[in-house]
Amino acid sequence: MIAPPDRGEDRRRDAGGDSGGNADREAPTxxxxxxxxxxxxxxxxxxEPAARRGIEQLLEQRPDFEIAGECSDGESLLETxxxxxxxxxxxxxxxxxxxxxxxxxxxxxxxLPHVIFVTAYDRYAVRAFEAHxxxxxxxxxxxxxxxxxxxxxxxxxxxxxxxxxxxxxxxxVRDLTERLDExxxxxxxxxxxxxxxxxxxxxxxSFVNVSDVLWIGAAxxxxxxxxxxxxxxxxxxxxxxxxxxxSQGFVRIHRSTLVHIDAIRQIRTRTNGRCAVVLxxxxxxxxxxxxxxxxxxxxxxxx
Numbered sequence: 001m002i003a004p005p006d007r008g009e010d011r012r013r014d015a016g017g018d019s020g021g022n023a024d025r026e027a028p029t030x031x032x033x034x035x036x037x038x039x040x041x042x043x044x045x046x047x048e049p050a051a052r053r054g055i056e057q058l059l060e061q062r063p064d065f066e067i068a069g070e071c072s073d074g075e076s077l078l079e080t081x082x083x084x085x086x087x088x089x090x091x092x093x094x095x096x097x098x099x100x101x102x103x104x105x106x107x108x109x110x111x112l113p114h115v116i117f118v119t120a121y122d123r124y125a126v127r128a129f130e131a132h133x134x135x136x137x138x139x140x141x142x143x144x145x146x147x148x149x150x151x152x153x154x155x156x157x158x159x160x161x162x163x164x165x166x167x168x169x170x171x172x173v174r175d176l177t178e179r180l181d182e183x184x185x186x187x188x189x190x191x192x193x194x195x196x197x198x199x200x201x202x203x204x205x206s207f208v209n210v211s212d213v214l215w216i217g218a219a220x221x222x223x224x225x226x227x228x229x230x231x232x233x234x235x236x237x238x239x240x241x242x243x244x245x246x247s248q249g250f251v252r253i254h255r256s257t258l259v260h261i262d263a264i265r266q267i268r269t270r271t272n273g274r275c276a277v278v279l280x281x282x283x284x285x286x287x288x289x290x291x292x293x294x295x296x297x298x299x300x301x302x303x
Contacts, residue, residue, distance in 0.1 A: 040157055041068040043086035045077050045103070046118065047095040051139070055090050055118070058146050064154055074098030075274075075286050078106055078255075086113045088134075088153050093119040097276060097286035098256065105218040106256040114157060116149050197225060199232045208232055210248055214263040214279055216241060218256035228280060251298045253277060253291035261298050275303050 042065050046052045052070055059065045069084040071077050073095050093100040100117060120139040134156055135149035197208045212227045218238050225232045242252045250258045259277055266278040267287075275292060276284045287295055287303075296303055 037064075037158060039064055039066040040154060041066060041085065041087045042090060043068050043077075043081070043084055043088070043113070044070045044090045045072075045074070045095075045100070046090070046092040047072045048092075051092065051118070055146075058143060059150075062147075062150060065150060074100065074103030074106075075288075077103050081107060081113075087157055089113050089115045090137075091115050091117055093117055093121065097284065098254070101219065102217055102256045106254075114153055116153060197232070197234060199225075199234065210245065214260055214281075215283070215285065216250070216258040226283075251291070251294050253295050254286060254288045257285050257291075259285060264299075267295075267303060269303065 042059060044052050044055050044067065046055070049072075052072075056067060056070070059067055065088075068086050069080060071080060075098050077089075077091075078098070089104075091100045091104065095103075098106070100119075104112075104115065115133045116135045116137060117133050118137045118139065134153045137146065137149055195210050197210070197213075199206045199208055208225055208227065213225050214228065215226050216238070217224045217226065219233065222233050223236050223238060223241060225234060238252070238256065238258065241258060242250070245258065249260050249262060251261055252258050259279070263279050264277045265280055267275055268278060268284070269275045274289075275287045277287060277295075278284050292303055
């Protein structure tokens, strides 16, 4: 984790009002002084130092936000998010190892932060809003667009009551599930002993043999099956699949990743003691500390 630079109250006062044009105006308290809400704790997650610095500079202009932490990859996010306890993530999508979507799906805190996705690829927009992002910043963006996203995040974060928000979240998840079902994107769980997954897509039903699946990635309440040529989204949990596929050569190398041991082409070790597996298509998946022990057992080697 990269510690944020020190910023005192003087800098926040000098920054003036809300750069987005919608400054907070709080009602006076009993002693006649305005009640100023605490700044929104923000965490920046991007593997590019220049991108992190750009967000940092824009946030410095806003007294209603503070930088609670920064990190450069999804793995670091999972290791630090509980301690940082941010209200808002500025989250890059494409990062080495664990990408933004997989990292978000792996967050196990009871209270997930709000998210503004930041990426150079507009093809991720649909997935971003399916993950209930507040906004989606497409690089390169200007200051006006950035502050617009911040205004939206501030309004959402400060307007909600906790119970009301969770109720809306449950409703959104249910609505999304129903829409995906109507479009035929999701499937029901694999039948025990069937040896294949049933995939419904665009009015058709297809079958994916378990033996054709190279790895499986978590995607919130769904998982994505990756074969040599395609990927398929189904409704299932990683825990359930781990139990179902343990006898078929799959190893859970990370909370968000199941890998078939025959699909591993290379294991890359890192100086910090971590490692990552390389799959036939060049995909690299990070191995967690717990997953490392399971992988060693499955392969019969010491990493």
